[in-house]
Amino acid sequence: MQFTLMKESKEKRTNYEAAIIGAGPAGLTAAIYLSRARIDTVVFEKLIPGGLIASTDWIENYPGFPDGLSGGELGERMKRHSLRFGAKIEDIEVTGVALDSENISIKTAEGTYSASALIVASGTSPVRLNVSGEENFIGKGISFCAACDAPFFEGEDIVVVGAGSSGIQESLYLSKFARSIKIVEFLSHPTAEQILLDRIKDNDKIELLLFHKVIGFIGEDSLSGVEVESRETGEKKVLDVSGAFIYVGLSPNTGFLDGLLDVDPKEFIKTDPELRTSREGVFAAGDVRTTSLRQVATAVGDGALAAHKVIKYLEKKNEG
Amino acid sequence: MGLLSEEDREYLIQEFNKELIRDVELLHFTDMNDKSEYAVQTKALLGELAGLSDHIKLTIKDCSQKEEIEVEGLDLCPAIKVKSKRKGFMAFYGIPGGYEFSSLVEGIIDMGSDKLSLSDEVVKELSEIDGPIDIKVFVTPACPYCSKAVRTAHLFSLANENIKGSMVEANGFSDLARKHMVSSVPHIVVNGKGSFVGALPERDFLLKVKEVMN
Numbered sequence: 001m002q003f004t005l006m007k008e009s010k011e012k013r014t015n016y017e018a019a020i021i022g023a024g025p026a027g028l029t030a031a032i033y034l035s036r037a038r039i040d041t042v043v044f045e046k047l048i049p050g051g052l053i054a055s056t057d058w059i060e061n062y063p064g065f066p067d068g069l070s071g072g073e074l075g076e077r078m079k080r081h082s083l084r085f086g087a088k089i090e091d092i093e094v095t096g097v098a099l100d101s102e103n104i105s106i107k108t109a110e111g112t113y114s115a116s117a118l119i120v121a122s123g124t125s126p127v128r129l130n131v132s133g134e135e136n137f138i139g140k141g142i143s144f145c146a147a148c149d150a151p152f153f154e155g156e157d158i159v160v161v162g163a164g165s166s167g168i169q170e171s172l173y174l175s176k177f178a179r180s181i182k183i184v185e186f187l188s189h190p191t192a193e194q195i196l197l198d199r200i201k202d203n204d205k206i207e208l209l210l211f212h213k214v215i216g217f218i219g220e221d222s223l224s225g226v227e228v229e230s231r232e233t234g235e236k237k238v239l240d241v242s243g244a245f246i247y248v249g250l251s252p253n254t255g256f257l258d259g260l261l262d263v264d265p266k267e268f269i270k271t272d273p274e275l276r277t278s279r280e281g282v283f284a285a286g287d288v289r290t291t292s293l294r295q296v297a298t299a300v301g302d303g304a305l306a307a308h309k310v311i312k313y314l315e316k317k318n319e320g
Numbered sequence: 321m322g323l324l325s326e327e328d329r330e331y332l333i334q335e336f337n338k339e340l341i342r343d344v345e346l347l348h349f350t351d352m353n354d355k356s357e358y359a360v361q362t363k364a365l366l367g368e369l370a371g372l373s374d375h376i377k378l379t380i381k382d383c384s385q386k387e388e389i390e391v392e393g394l395d396l397c398p399a400i401k402v403k404s405k406r407k408g409f410m411a412f413y414g415i416p417g418g419y420e421f422s423s424l425v426e427g428i429i430d431m432g433s434d435k436l437s438l439s440d441e442v443v444k445e446l447s448e449i450d451g452p453i454d455i456k457v458f459v460t461p462a463c464p465y466c467s468k469a470v471r472t473a474h475l476f477s478l479a480n481e482n483i484k485g486s487m488v489e490a491n492g493f494s495d496l497a498r499k500h501m502v503s504s505v506p507h508i509v510v511n512g513k514g515s516f517v518g519a520l521p522e523r524d525f526l527l528k529v530k531e532v533m534n
């Protein structure tokens with residue numbers, strides 16, 4: 001049993017040179033770079049450091065950790081790293097952002113903060129399938145967090161929806177608990193990294209069901225089946241399972257912006273190559289912006305670049 | 321070698337030194353004959369914490385002392401109750417391992433100080449609740465989101481003494497978890513009846529508690 005200590009900064013202030021929304025890899029990297037440049041920086045996080053990676057069982061493609069490490073540990077290490085150089089992390093949800101000619105106002109449940117520059121690094125949330133029964137069975141058999149909920153499915157038959165890297169990685173973890181796992185994939189082929197696909201070949205608990213779509217979740221008090229349809233023949237069948245873990249994509253956490261920034265058709269924030277958004281003084285970094293790859297490594301790169309651009313922006317603003 | 325790393329010990333010594341202004345008792349009810357890894361680790365962990373500050377006192381009692389358990393307002397065993405002269409009810413049923421260790425540390429600091437990390441709006445709403453509310457947050461140690469829900473329940477108890485906030489380690493209380501159909505955590509059970517799932521910001525958490533009660 002490990003005992004994970006999340007260290008907090010206790011100081012309460014409301015005025016900073018730079019603010020960052022989101023303490024995932026992008027936000028915490030930006031906090032490290034800004035704090036080392038002696039920019040007075042606050043990071044807002046509504047849940048826990050690490051963002052979405054905190055619920056990832058194991059990360060083994062982030063350089064410097066050849067044996068891999070849990071997403072929760074990586075997030076906590078990044079948080080400690082940013083605190084070491086003086087960033088403040090506020091455990092508060094941001095509910096709105098407003099701009100005027102001088103400052104950026106960040107509204108939270110515990111009052112309004114102000115900053116001269118802002119990095120939006122609020123990340124993404126798992127996409128839902130939006131099919132019949134899904135809403136009813138979330139928390140009653142449907143889960144989005146294998147690390148949290150795998151022990152409840154010890155010896156059970158379950159489904160994982162999505163054969164991307166997340167779906168396959170989490171299936172490998174779930175196979176330590178479940179009796180059998182069917183991975184249902186909409187496409188005719190899995191899209192995960194080849195190394196993960198090689199691993200499931202050696203795992204006799206895991207079976208791929210390709211070119212099928214989930215059309216509904218069924219049960220009474222809790223989930224008892226997942227209805228799928230073949231995209232080739234149209235044949236429908238029910239998979240008798242007590243659990244379903246959904247990994248079919250990500251949607252950006254941008255609701256609090258209320259249309260403030262230009263976004264793409266999927267609501268990801270548009271940026272230029274220097275990570276500037278459509279509003280002056282506001283930058284975006286990591287999974288929340290329009291990009292072709294969403295990984296810890298790319299988020300970290302974004303965080304560093306966004307911080308660098310904020311430093312330059314503040315220098316220019318202070319000169320002017 | 322202890323359960324806590326040297327780095328964590330140093331950090332906690334500083335934090336307790338800075339934050340604690342009154343004594344905090346860790347009242348641990350356990351089965352004295354239980355030699356399982358979890359029981360041994362829980363006792364060792366609490367002993368290490370008590371050794372980090374003169375303000376932290378550890379009392380260990382047996383689960384057979386049912387009257388005393390009842391007097392303390394607890395209803396499961398093993399349990400840890402974090403007590404002080406400050407009003408509030410913070411309990412941990414089962415081992416506060418993994419991410420829940422942070423909830424325990426926060427609980428100690430909250431009971432040993434006068435801080436209340438809730439917005440004024442939520443404190444006001446909480447103060448208007450006049451009936452008893454028992455909030456049990458089912459968790460697993462590997463759940464990164466659960467400690468947020470546990471902390472929220474504990475903070476609510478500081479804001480209104482009608483409220484009890486408890487962590488329940490679902491693997492250790494699997495029958496109870498099954499009874500409440502827990503299959504995803506954090507799973508929050510209110511007054512043993514209604515429930516909801518998920519770590520929510522404090523205001524949304526309060527709205528859900530009220531919704532479940534109605």
